[in-house]
Amino acid sequence: MDVFAEVLLLTLAAGTPLVYAALGELVTEKSGVLNLGVEGMMLVGAVTAFAVASQSGNPWLGVAAGIGAGAALSLVFGVLTLSLMANQVATGLALSLFGVGLSAFMGLEYVSVVIEGIKPLAVEALAGSPALGKLLLGHNPLVYLSLVLFAAIQWFLYRTRAGLVLRAIGESPQSAHAIGYPVVRIRYLAVVFGGACSGLAGAYLAVAYTPLWVEGMTAGRGWIALALVVFATWRPWRVLAGAYLFGGVTLATFQAQAGGVAVPSQLLSMLPYLATIVVLAVISRDATTIRLNAPASLGRPFHAEG
Amino acid sequence: MRIALVPRPEPSRLAGALSPLVAVVATLLIGFALFTALGKDPWQAFHVFFVKPVDSRYGVGELLQKAAPLMLCAIGLAAGYRANVWNIGAEGQLTMGAIAGGGVALAFHDSASPLLLPAMVVAGAAGGMAWAAIPAFLRTRFNANEILVSLMLVYIATFTLSLLVHGPWRDPEGFNFPQSKMFEPVALLPNLLPETRLNVGFLVALAAVAAGWVFMSKSLVGFQMRVAGLAPAAANYAGISARRTIWLGMLIGGACAGIAGIGEAAGPVGQLLPSISPGYGFAAIIVAFVGRLHPLGILLASLLMSLLYLGGESAQMGLALPSAVTGLFQGTLLFFLLAADVFINYRLRIARAPARGK
Numbered sequence: 001m002d003v004f005a006e007v008l009l010l011t012l013a014a015g016t017p018l019v020y021a022a023l024g025e026l027v028t029e030k031s032g033v034l035n036l037g038v039e040g041m042m043l044v045g046a047v048t049a050f051a052v053a054s055q056s057g058n059p060w061l062g063v064a065a066g067i068g069a070g071a072a073l074s075l076v077f078g079v080l081t082l083s084l085m086a087n088q089v090a091t092g093l094a095l096s097l098f099g100v101g102l103s104a105f106m107g108l109e110y111v112s113v114v115i116e117g118i119k120p121l122a123v124e125a126l127a128g129s130p131a132l133g134k135l136l137l138g139h140n141p142l143v144y145l146s147l148v149l150f151a152a153i154q155w156f157l158y159r160t161r162a163g164l165v166l167r168a169i170g171e172s173p174q175s176a177h178a179i180g181y182p183v184v185r186i187r188y189l190a191v192v193f194g195g196a197c198s199g200l201a202g203a204y205l206a207v208a209y210t211p212l213w214v215e216g217m218t219a220g221r222g223w224i225a226l227a228l229v230v231f232a233t234w235r236p237w238r239v240l241a242g243a244y245l246f247g248g249v250t251l252a253t254f255q256a257q258a259g260g261v262a263v264p265s266q267l268l269s270m271l272p273y274l275a276t277i278v279v280l281a282v283i284s285r286d287a288t289t290i291r292l293n294a295p296a297s298l299g300r301p302f303h304a305e306g
Numbered sequence: 307m308r309i310a311l312v313p314r315p316e317p318s319r320l321a322g323a324l325s326p327l328v329a330v331v332a333t334l335l336i337g338f339a340l341f342t343a344l345g346k347d348p349w350q351a352f353h354v355f356f357v358k359p360v361d362s363r364y365g366v367g368e369l370l371q372k373a374a375p376l377m378l379c380a381i382g383l384a385a386g387y388r389a390n391v392w393n394i395g396a397e398g399q400l401t402m403g404a405i406a407g408g409g410v411a412l413a414f415h416d417s418a419s420p421l422l423l424p425a426m427v428v429a430g431a432a433g434g435m436a437w438a439a440i441p442a443f444l445r446t447r448f449n450a451n452e453i454l455v456s457l458m459l460v461y462i463a464t465f466t467l468s469l470l471v472h473g474p475w476r477d478p479e480g481f482n483f484p485q486s487k488m489f490e491p492v493a494l495l496p497n498l499l500p501e502t503r504l505n506v507g508f509l510v511a512l513a514a515v516a517a518g519w520v521f522m523s524k525s526l527v528g529f530q531m532r533v534a535g536l537a538p539a540a541a542n543y544a545g546i547s548a549r550r551t552i553w554l555g556m557l558i559g560g561a562c563a564g565i566a567g568i569g570e571a572a573g574p575v576g577q578l579l580p581s582i583s584p585g586y587g588f589a590a591i592i593v594a595f596v597g598r599l600h601p602l603g604i605l606l607a608s609l610l611m612s613l614l615y616l617g618g619e620s621a622q623m624g625l626a627l628p629s630a631v632t633g634l635f636q637g638t639l640l641f642f643l644l645a646a647d648v649f650i651n652y653r654l655r656i657a658r659a660p661a662r663g664k
Contacts, residue, residue, distance in 0.1 A: 036453065040637075080641065084648040085311070089392055089453070090595060094640040097588055101633020108628045215630075220461050227454045266469035273458040277440075280455060281448040290449065303313065303652075 005138075007251070012143055013120075013209060015247025017042070017201040017218075019146045021225035022232070022239045023153055024197020028074075029229055030157065031190035032170035032297035036092025037077055038198050039222025040099020045070040045199030046206035047107040050213040054110060059118045059207040063142070063200065066207075070199015071192050073099060078191040082184050085301040100216065110213040117211025118142060142204045149197070154236045166190060170295030173302040183302055198222065220273065227276045231283045233293040242279075249275050311652040318650055325646035326596050326603065330610070332642040333635060340634075346625055354624040359616035367502020371574060373612035374511040375400070375566035375583065379590030380608060381518040382562025384599040388522065389531035390538065391555030395441065395456025396563040397587025398463035399434040403564025404571040405467055406433025408486065408578040411493040411571070412475055418492050426493060426568055427510075434564015435557050437463060442556035446549045452556065460587070468580045475578060486578035495573045507569035512605075514562055519601035521558075531555065563587060584615065585633070592640045611636065 021038050028035050048069035053062025077095050080086040120140045157163040166186060169176045173183045201221070206213055224246060232238035253268040261268070284290055334352075341351035359365050379396045386393045393399075407430030414422055437459060444450035468484070477487045495505035522528040534541040534551040542548060570582050593611050597603030618632030 076641065080644050084645055085652065086644040086647060090640075091644050093394060093591055094595075094637060094644060097592065097633070098637025098641060101630055101635075101637050104630035105628055105634050108630065220458070223454060223457050227451075227458075230451060230454070264469050264473060266465040266472070270462050270465045273461045277444070277450070277455050277458050281444045281450040284449040284451065287449045303311070 009138055010251050011244055011248045013140060013247070014251045015244040016140075016143050016146050017205050017209065017221055018225050018228060018243035018246055019150065019240060020197050020201035020204060021222060022228040022243055023146075023149060023236060024194040024201070025225055026229050026232070026234060026236060026239055027153060027157070027166070027197075028190050028194030029234065029298055030170045030295055031166050031187045032173060032295050032300065032302070033081065033187050033191055034088045034092065034299040035074065035077055035081075035095070035191060035194055036089060036226065037073065037095025037099065037222075038194075038225050039218055039220065040096040040102075041070040041073045041195050041198035042099075042202035042205070042218045042222045043103035043216070044073055044099045044106070045202030046217060047103040047110070047202075047213055048199070049203030050110055050113075050115065050206040050211070051106065053117075053207045053211075054113050054115045057116070059116065059211070062207045063118070063203045066199045066203025067196045068199065070202065071196040074191050074195020074198070075188075077195070078188050081301065082187050082191070085303055088299050088301070096222070104215045107213050107215060111215070113213065115207065115211055118208040140204075140208050142200075142208050146204075150236060150240050157236065167295070170297055173297050177302075177304055183304065187302070198225075201225070224272065224276050227280050230290070231279055233283070233289060234295065235293075246272060246275070310655045310657065311648065312655045314651055314653055318653075321649040322598060322647075325643060325649065326598065326607070328646040329596065329639055329642035332646075333639045336638050337635060340631075344627065346627070351621070351625055351627075355617035355621050356613060358624065359613065359620045363499075364502050365616070367499050367504035368616055369609065369612050370508050371502070371504045372615050373608040374508045375569055375586045376590050376593050376611050377511040377604060377608040378514050378562045378566040378569070379559075379587055380593035380597060380604045381515050381601060382559035383590055384594045384597070384601075384604060385518060385522060385528075385531065385558040386555030387535075387594055388599050389535040389551045389555045391535075391552050391559075392453045393438060393441065393456050393556055393559040394453055394591060395438070395459050395587070396559060396590050397583065397585065398456065398460035399437045399560040399563035400567035400570070400583055400587045401460070401463040401467050402437035403430035403434040403567030404578065404582045405463070405470065405567075406430055406436075406564065407568030408489075408571045409475075411489045412486055412578075415487060415490060415493075418490075420492070422493050423495070423572070426572055427565060430564045430568025430571075431561040432564065434560040434562070434567060436560070437564070438556040438560025439553075442553045445556075446552050452552070456556075464581070467578065467582065471578050471580055477577075484580050488577045489572060493572060494576060495569065503574055505569075505573050507573050510565065510569065514565070515601045515605055518604075522601070527554065563590075589615075589636055592636050595640060596643055614639075 021042055025038055045066035049062040049066030052065035053059040077091055080091045081088045118140060120138055165181055169183050169186055177183045205217060228239055228242045231242045249272050253271050256268050257265050338348045341348040360369050383393055383396055407426040410426045410429045440459060441452040441455040444455050445452045471486055472484045475486045477485055495507050498504045498506055498508060530546045531551050534546050571578055575582060589611050593604055593607045597607035614632050614635050618629040621627040621631060622629040
């Protein structure tokens with residue numbers, strides 16, 4: 001039981017950055033906008049969070065800064081794709097490439113800096129407590145926050161009027177515009193929300209999960225998050241399940257490496273990426289399901305005439 | 307006063323030609339501001355970044371030598387992008403090309419045959435194509451998004467190369483460093499210009515750009531791929547196979563990137579190392595866009611991007627600036643280009659009176 005609790009705890013911790021990033025991207029995509037810049041926003045969020053946490057000594061301030069950095073970058077994406085009607089795929093790629101460069105540039109002074117990160121709740125108090133207590137109370141505060149975010153998004157999308165409008169815009173911006181909804185403004189909000197979530201995902205990695213800054217530390221998690229949204233056929237609870245599944249895979253590879261399994265470490269490191277490809281192929285195989293679930297206007301620019 | 311974007315009746319060719327120039331100028335202005343903010347004299351910084359790297363024969367050689375893989379990858383990607391086939395895994399295909407071609411060099415390490423080098427290049431192209439065939443197959447057979455698959459394969463290719471040079475391909479006399487044996491001279495691309503590192507790979511890249519031009523502008527298949535990109539429904543109606551378009555777009559990109567990969571291994575690197583390219587495959591995406599997906603544009607854009615690489619190295623030595631500044635400039639350039647591109651399809655209308663409605 002103790003081992004089981006431990007594994008579950010670590011799986012949730014490993015899956016949380018994917019939860020944040022993929023849920024944010026899900027909301028953005030629900031509004032009909034495809035932002036491929038998740039990896040870049042995560043990296044800039046991570047380095048900003050780490051820098052602010054290290055300068056101020058307060059990791060929570062770092063988290064706030066990481067969220068702000070992700071949101072700011074996504075705003076650049078928004079201006080380009082929503083106001084200037086740039087191609088979303090190209091702009092998203094540009095954002096990822098830019099984020100990789102910017103974060104490497106910003107992070108140079110912070111490469112082997114040590115900070116006091118955000119710690120899991122009351123670990124000492126729980127040492128020796130029953131496994132169940134640990135399972136319920138032993139997580140990092142940001143892990144709980146990700147679950148709150150999940151519930152909030154689920155409620156927002158399917159139980160509120162605003163959520164309905166967001167989804168309607170993703171399905172048919174022309175109709176929503178004709179009824180009088182401000183399509184571009186709402187898409188901006190969805191894009192910035194996605195950016196903030198990506199920034200938070202990066203911040204979690206840099207000030208809670210590791211806590212370290214390493215160039216390129218997201219290691220493709222932003223791209224995996226994008227794939228997760230497709231696996232999940234744009235449904236929040238499936239995003240959650242998928243994220244923890246990948247958290248588990250990542251964890252298993254770490255454990256196998258640490259445990260000295262007689263397999264080259266590079267083979268183990270390939271696993272999450274290989275798994276992403278396999279799952280993506282399996283889920284996408286049914287083209288109809290994807291077409292029915294994907295927001296109908298995903299990736300298409302919208303220009304209100306007049 | 308209100309500024310509005312109004313769609314043009316047809317795309318402006320002038321705006322299309324000017325926007326890369328606007329983007330370059332805007333990026334330079336940002337660079338100016340950045341250097342000033344970092345407390346450097348911007349004019350001196352510009353000199354170190356853009357002039358000093360190419361003020362010698364060796365420097366010009368480096369410029370052309372680094373432009374070659376960028377050109378190769380970008381021309382291959384452009385063939386796909388024109389057809390809406392989003393291969394963003396050129397970096398992985400490049401790595402696989404280096405592995406396949408380098409594998410031939412290592413397997414026939416004692417060979418002095420003049421056929422060794424051509425065989426390596428063919429193997430490199432095949433390696434890149436094989437790697438690109440995976441997303442093409444998964445896309446056509448399982449409808450899997452080629453952007454994500456090709457990107458995931460970059461990581462897998464990098465780990466594969468690392469695995470090989472840490473393990474079976476490690477040079478036994480290499481003091482345990484993760485590197486292969488040095489290739490024999492017969493397995494290296496011949497030098498093109500004395501006192502530089504420029505090799506015949508540059509000519510191969512030029513030939514690829516020329517071939518790309520013929521293919522994209524003069525061949526029926528190239529035309530069909532362009533139609534498939536511009537108007538998928540029309541292409542479908544005209545009987546142009548979407549499946550073939552995807553396969554061709556991916557394979558051309560893979561072959562070019564694979565040749566670029568073996569060009570690095572058998573060129574400036576001369577062996578296999580855990581990392582064979584400083585992100586050429588990703589930078590080539592920017593080159594393709596800045597070059598307007600047009601061969602001539604790609605030629606110029608690859609020289610510019612190569613200069614950014616050299617400038618980054620030069621700034622690291624001459625200005626104590628991190629070379630990461632290169633990546634920053636690359637991204638900024640693409641942002642400005644995409645922003646300036648709005649004027650291809652739209653024009654500004656400035657109305658004096660506040661418009662009614664929205």
